[in-house]
Amino acid sequence: MRRPGWLRRNALALVAVAVLLPATLAITMANQWSTYLTGSPSRPLDVADGATVEYGHSGWQVEKTDRVSGTSAAGQERDLPAGTDLVIVTVRVDPITFLEDGTAELCTARLEEDGGTGLPRSWGNAAGSPISLDGPGPELVSCSSEQRTPYTFDAEFVVPADAGDGATLSLGIAVPTEFPDYLRFTLD
């Protein structure tokens, strides 16, 4: 009787190598990606316009959005750089529960642009921006750990005048305890 060929005799081992090698690589890479992604706000939870949503220890709602041109009187009063606008998003926060030390949770607000012809762009809160603004700014520019009742803050963003042209602007709200989830409010 003719002896089976080498491939047939080692078929099981070859199949095992063909399956296990890519599986090992995939699991290793997925593990590293997972560690990276869960450490930052990387998974948006889209919120309908005007809706209130519970996230972390609070309820959240975007009340209104304003845009101030750098060439307007209000823009000049804030000393906006040439060719920029100031986007102001008023966010209502309703603290529901509190942290172990009794304080309210802090948050990070970022403005995101997506869907245009270029790459997605984002901006940090003007309060932490290297561009310093003049004039009377809002009383609260981000979440407050002191507030125990519903309140609002005005997140300000200095953006180029073309931000949002043919693209969608949205506000991202993130609290560290909920990473990688973050809220994404589409702005008018």
Add this chain to the structure above:
Amino acid sequence: MTAPTSPWRHAANGVLLTAILAVAALVLHTTPSREVQQSAIVVPGVVGEPTSGRNIRATVHSVSVAESVTAGNGWAGSTPGVWVVVDLTVQALVVDEKTALGTAVLRVGDVSFRASIRPQNGTVAENRLATGVPLSGPLMFEVPTDIVARTAAKTATLEFATDSDPRVDSLLVVPVDLTALVVQPDLEVAFPEWGAR
């Protein structure tokens, strides 16, 4: 009892083994080193034109050489050497988070000089960047007097990146001919300014 293996089968196995070894040697000798794998992605530019990388766009408007320089914040720099002063516009392209002009280097041959931070806020060196909002201002490189006259100064380069370690990210490289520049006794430069020029 099994049939004896034919000599052709032995020969075929030998050829296959040799081929596998040859391919392994080829892979071994052509695999880029770790240094190459992690090297910066060079984006060549020219003076006067914007050059864009992954998250940085920069324009070198002009380059000057001076014995002393006065910054827009009033800081006056004296040096036993000379100052190479660069008028630069720079911005982040996609994200401003943890983004600064971390690399601003003048390279002459195999010698490199980081932009001075002695003028503090009178320079754009190490300044944080904003997405889509240009920042214009000077960079000052303090160099020995003989550097600008070296042969290598004809092919000097300015290098810019958003991190002090530009590996695996864009590195804008703009060539400048330092030997063609006249050394000025004194130079006054403007204070860094945000916004379109």
